[in-house]
Amino acid sequence: MITWSIAIACIIILFIWLDFWLGSKYFKKNAPVFSYETNLSDMELITEGKDFFDLLFNDLNKAKKSIRICFFIVGNDAISQEFFRILQDKAQSGIPVYLLMDWMGSLKVKRKYIQRLKKCGVKVKRGNKPMLPFLFYRLNRRNHRKIAIIDGQISYLGGFNVGKEYLGADPKLGxxxxxxxxxPHPSLAITMEKIFSYDWRREGQGLTNNYYTNTSDRNCALTITEAGQLELNIIEWINHATDSIMIGSPYFIPTKRVFSSLLAALERGVELTILVPKKADHPFVKAAALPFFKKILKHGGSVYYYNNGFYHTKVILIDHNWCDIGTANFDQRSFLYNQEINLIVNNKNLIRPIKHAISKDLSDSFLLTEQAIKQMPITIKINRVLSRLLRPFL
Structure with a gap:
């Protein structure tokens, strides 16, 4: 009986491994290659949930021609209902409204709400539904892009989803x-409409590879990544740093290749600063980061714990004048599986508000030390061991 149990377990493990390996090959082969460069004259940084929803809902209410919107997470609470109500009202007024939600991230959205949206004329899809082939790979793949495009004129991208926690209403996270x-840039908005349309189409018509790159000399680049593309981008950015690297992320679980690049940057004298939340919204993510932090501190880098609530930003600042901001976390899920969108900005005036926000966040943080890691409770140390096995899935 034990022999049969072991044999069955081995077969299941082999099946899951093959599913991941073949799924990875398939999605890498079919991943779109896309980078759009333009000259950006203005952008507005939003750092608080109330400001985000006020601005977004105001723009949605003013929409005259079209709304295309994608979120990873949509909750089941008052702010989510207000969001749905606006979309329903705009659709009933005759405006084409498209809502794309990730299947896993929108599990809290009840079927009756989706039916109500559709009845009012909102086109609704849930992306990345689990299916064969590559079931287990798909279960770990998320449409993590959080974008909105209104009238082909105004667009949004970044870390906020739709739910009360983004207003600071979760007592555990604060x-x-x-x-x-x-x-407020029509060229970028039209480009993001193309990205949205690509994601929308492939939920019903399969994959296509019809996107392009633009290599003219511009001050910003909009990139979409999935299936391992972001890992290559991150390594390239790190390798080009000559003075400093600042990484802000809710999670710090890099791949071996990315982490080796960070250590190499420290070896050549680049100043490395990591900013992550002291509080964790998942059981193992804090423990999973500690082995990396221990090595970073040993090599002369700095690690800060944000201590004024929950820190969910996704930002990389290179040499104080080049910035990546968007939807991707600094973890293996974003690097290897997720569908992400990021804006790379190479303009000192445009990134000045981002640098100011980073400085403010660092002032609300404290330095992590090697001694503090040694003194962490036994539960964290146990989770650290377990998290080694779970790193690709955290």
């Missing part, structure tokens, strides 16, 4: 700090 950007 104040919610995030970075989202509002872009």
């Amino acid at each position: 104040h919610w700090k995030d970075y989202h950007i509002r872009l």
